[in-house]
Amino acid sequence: GAGVSQTPSNKVTEKGKYVELRCDPISGHTALYWYRQSLGQGPEFLIYFQGTGAADDSGLPNDRFFAVRPEGSVSTLKIQRTERGDSAVYLCASSPGSPNQETQYFGPGTRLLVL
Amino acid sequence: GNSVTQMEGPVTLSEEAFLTINCTYTATGYPSLFWYVQYPGEGLQLLLKATKADDKGSNKGFEATYRKETTSFHLEKGSVQVSDSAVYFCALSEGNNDMRFGAGTRLTVKP
Numbered sequence: 001g002a003g004v005s006q007t008p009s010n011k012v013t014e015k016g017k018y019v020e021l022r023c024d025p026i027s028g029h030t031a032l033y034w035y036r037q038s039l040g041q042g043p044e045f046l047i048y049f050q051g052t053g054a055a056d057d058s059g060l061p062n063d064r065f066f067a068v069r070p071e072g073s074v075s076t077l078k079i080q081r082t083e084r085g086d087s088a089v090y091l092c093a094s095s096p097g098s099p100n101q102e103t104q105y106f107g108p109g110t111r112l113l114v115l
Numbered sequence: 116g117n118s119v120t121q122m123e124g125p126v127t128l129s130e131e132a133f134l135t136i137n138c139t140y141t142a143t144g145y146p147s148l149f150w151y152v153q154y155p156g157e158g159l160q161l162l163l164k165a166t167k168a169d170d171k172g173s174n175k176g177f178e179a180t181y182r183k184e185t186t187s188f189h190l191e192k193g194s195v196q197v198s199d200s201a202v203y204f205c206a207l208s209e210g211n212n213d214m215r216f217g218a219g220t221r222l223t224v225k226p
Contacts, residue, residue, distance in 0.1 A: 033213060042119075042204050042216030043159070056213060091159065093214075102147045102166075102208045106159040 002026070004107035006092050012113045013082055021077040021110045025094030032075050033104060034067055035091040043091050049075060050097060082114045117142045121205045121217030128195055128224050136190040136220045138179075138205035146207040148172075148181050148188040149214070153202045162190075162203070195224045 005024045013019050025032050030051055035043035045059040049069045057067075064082075069075040079086055089111050093104035122137040140148065150162040150172070163172030168183035177192045188205060205217040 035214075040219070042206075042218050043214075045213035045215070048213055059213065093159075102214075103149070103161055103164060104208070104214055105161070106151075108158040 004092055004094050004105055006090075006107040006110050008110060009108065010111045010113075012115065014115050015082060015084060017082050017114075019079050019082055019112065021079075021090050021112070023075045023077070023092030023094075023107060025073065025075070025092070026105055027073075028096070029094035029105075030072070030097030031095045031104075032069060033093040033095075034075070034077050035093065037089045037091055037109070039088075046077070079112075082112075084114050087112055087114045117146065117207055117209065117215045119205050119207055119215050119217040121203075122220050123218070124202075124220040124222065126220060126222045128222070130197055130224055130226050131194045132224075134190070134192040134195045134199075134222070136203055136205075136222070138188045138190065138217060140186050140188065140205075140207050142186075142207060142209065144209050146209045148179070149206040149208065150177070150179055150188070150190050151204045151206060151216075153204065153219075155201070159204070195222070197224045197226055200224045 007022045032049040034046040037043045048056040052072045064080045067077045089109040091109045092107045095104045118141045147166045149164045151159045152162045163174040165172040165181035171180045179190045202219045208214045
């Protein structure tokens with residue numbers, strides 16, 4: 001079946017602009033996660049949704065970052081007033097969300113470059 | 116808080132050599148442990164996992180055993196191939212919460 005998909009695959013923007021990154025999870029997966037991966041580093045947790053609600057947003061670095069999942073499926077990560085330090089690969093993952101179903105399935109990522 | 120520390124790379128081996136990539140963790144409870152792999156130009160893929168102490172995860176000739184006494188989950192393979200060249204990430208998760216990743220270890224296997 002289809003895996004996690006993310007669009008766009010690459011995004012180049014200018015400092016100060018607003019960007020939206022989209023994630024389509026595996027059908028039926030209730031849990032959705034956003035991570036940020038900087039060059040040479042492991043993924044860093046940003047936010048976790050269970051259904052429509054953000055169960056844990058403790059990883060969002062500041063209030064310029066916001067994510068939504070209004071219907072419990074597709075999610076959008078929004079970054080306002082982008083800064084050069086926001087340049088990274090943004091990864092989305094989903095999991096079934098049932099107890100003991102912790103394996104997360106990752107999308108290919110969106111590579112964001114802020115000039 | 117929960118964290119993972121893994122062996123720094125890069126690691127360069129000849130084909131058919133034995134591989135070990137060390138991983139240790141810190142956790143408040145009883146996490147599940149994972150190894151993910153990222154091949155060049157591709158996304159993260161689950162390689163193997165173990166959900167409780169003494170479990171052994173295995174896949175594609177790779178193995179890792181969940182050692183609670185040493186808080187470790189070292190990745191091993193008896194005979195690596197050129198196609199195993201990738202970045203390997205150790206990770207842990209408790210419940211359905213966020214996954215904590217190590218910094219990754221780049222493996223290059225030469226023919």
